[in-house]
Amino acid sequence: MKQIVILGAGAGGTMSANHLRRKLSPQEWNITVIDRNSLHYYQPGFLFLPFRFKGYQELSDVSKPTRRLIDNGVDVVNAEITEVDTKNNVVKTRAGNFHYDWLVSSLGCRIIPDQIDGMREGYEQNVFDFYTPDGAIKLQRALDRFDGGKLVFNIAEMPIKCPVAPIEFVFLADYYFHTKGIRNKVEIELVTPLTGAFTKPIASKVFSEIAKEKGIKITTDFSLGYVDHVNKKIRSYTKQELDYDLLVAIAPTEGAEVIEESGLGNGAGYIRTDKHTLKATGHNNIYSIGDGTDLPTSKAGSVAHFESEVMAKNLLNEIKGKEPKARFDGHSNCFIESGFNKALLIDFNYKAEPLPGKFPLPVVGPFSLLKETSINHQGKLAFRWAYWNQILTCKLPGEPIMTNYCSPTGKKVSMLKDGKAAFEI
Ligand SMILES: Cc1cc2nc3c(=O)[nH]c(=O)nc-3n(C[C@H](O)[C@H](O)[C@H](O)COP(=O)(O)OP(=O)(O)OC[C@H]3O[C@@H](n4cnc5c(N)ncnc54)[C@H](O)[C@@H]3O)c2cc1C
Structure with missing residues (x-):
């Protein structure tokens, strides 16, 4: 019996297991997925929990048992992975070797608050995150208690997981304080090391305009060096200081420790990965997808989803003795909830930045790109159901309705310097 081992049963691992199980004979191929958690978290829900947004109250609203999401013919092992021995093709775990x-x-990937002086000490006092289940619930309680003052949202450094989450958080905070009737008592400031609200200029301009309308301040080019939770200040490496009452922080982010310790990492725990084939550089029998790659695209569930399809095509080809010819183009898309029952949507790839237009169909949409609409908001709300029932279980319609590559169709391609060429893979 031949063995495929999948590390991680998060978004990428779950979809990979389901795709491969459906294509490979169970008589010939055994598939094992290993994860330290027996629960799978719908991480976009971590953004809603702090605000108790539309029914997001408890961790049970954003989690399901991993076993239920993965096809029966796959072995699911609940264990800490301690080493990947690439010389002998063995994964070592606390529950045995594979x-x-x-x-x-x-x-x-994971946030590491200890990398910023003073940040960890501030946790539980006036510093919070919502990138972990525990963090999201603690922030919810802190927001329940918060009755006015300055809320600062800080990104310590890039890259982070889900790069639109900060802008989405401050938009939702504005909405939340409005509905609580205390918006006039709250200052909201987004403090970022970037030169704008987002990594891509056209979208950044749109987000900045919306932030301005909402009275949200954006402070750019701020590289966090120190958190002084006693005096409620953050300081940059260039000694710029900002006051806060409540700090929501995204600490420096790295890939999994075990990747680095096993010699597979790039120094920050990310696997060096071929940006098109998704093969781990220098390892002929390893594919790498999701947030744990070093690829220059968003660390997003949508990316893990598109990558799992490309990876599965390539791996199946290789098993048949063919070339891994499927190519990933960096495709990423994401709804951005902006409060007051509206949301935006962005769709882009390695070369084409988010553009205005309609998605997925030209003219018809029904979703609008880079524009606040209530249909986008309905899409965002429906996304949790789709995640559990269609995306993880790989039941979405494929091409031509939903492609794993980014299509120019419906987009204002003329806004790009290199036009349609930016969509070529
Ligand atoms: C607040 C927030 C909002 C987000 N919103 C969106 C959104 O709107 N749209 C979107 O597309 N994406 C969003 N994302 C990002 C999305 O959740 C991730 O990009 C996606 O989950 C990445 O999939 P992955 O498989 O790479 O990693 P994960 O889903 O994080 O899975 C990694 C798995 O590896 C396991 N693991 C790690 N190390 C070990 C070890 N040593 N031993 C055993 N198991 C281990 C973990 O337990 C985990 O289950 C959001 C994320 C956050 C935090």
Whole structure:
């Protein structure tokens, strides 16, 4: 029996397991997924929990048992992965060792508050995150208690997971304080190391205009060096100081420790990955997808989803002795809830930045790109159902309705310097 081992049963690992199980004979191929958690979290819900947004109250609203999301013919092992021995093709875990013929890694990334002086000490006092289940619930309680003052949202450094989450958080905070009737008592400031509200200029301009309308201040080019939770100040490396009453922080982010310790990492725990084939550089039998790659695209569930399809095509080809010809184009898309029952949507790839237009169909949409609409908001609300029932379980309609590559169709391509060429893979 040949063995495929998948590291991580998050978004990328779950979809990879389901795609591969449906295409490979169970008589010939055994597939094992390993994760330290027996629960799968719908991480976009971590953004809603702090605000108790539309029914997001408890962790049970954003989690399901992993086993239920993965096809029956896949072995699911609940264990800490301690080493990947690439010389001997063995994954070591606290529950034993697993030999592999092919390995797919999707171990995600993690925030490390200890990398910023003073940040960890401020946790539980006036510093919070919403990138972990525990963090999202603690922030919810802090917001319940918060009755006015200055809320600062800080990104310590890039890259982070879900780069639109900060802008979405401050938009939702504005809405939340309005509905609580205390918006006039709250200052909201987004403090970022970027030169704008987002990594891509056209979208950044749109987000900045919306932030301005909402009275949200954006402070750019701020590289966090120190958190002084006693005096409620953050300081940049260039000694710029800002006051806060409540700090929502995204600490420096790295890939999984075990990746670095096993010699597979780039120094920050991310696997060096071929940006098109998704093969781990220098490892002929390893694929790498999701937040744990070093690829220059968003660390987003949509990316893990599109990558899992490309990876599965390539791995199946290789198993048949063919070339891994499927190519990933960096495709990413994401709804951005902006409060007051509206949301935006962005769709882009390695080369084409988010553009205005309609999605997925030209003219008809029904979703609008880079524009606040109530249909986008309905899409965002429906996304949790789709995540559990269609995306993780790989039941979405494929091409031509939904493509894993980014299509120019419906987009204002003329806004790009290199036009349609930006969509070529
Ligand atoms: C607040 C927030 C909002 C977001 N919103 C969106 C959104 O709107 N749209 C979107 O597309 N994406 C969004 N994302 C991002 C999305 O959740 C991630 O990009 C996606 O989950 C990445 O999938 P992955 O498989 O790479 O990693 P993950 O889903 O994080 O899975 C990694 C898995 O590896 C396991 N693991 C790690 N190390 C070990 C180890 N040593 N041993 C055993 N198991 C291990 C973990 O337990 C985890 O289950 C959001 C994320 C956050 C935090």
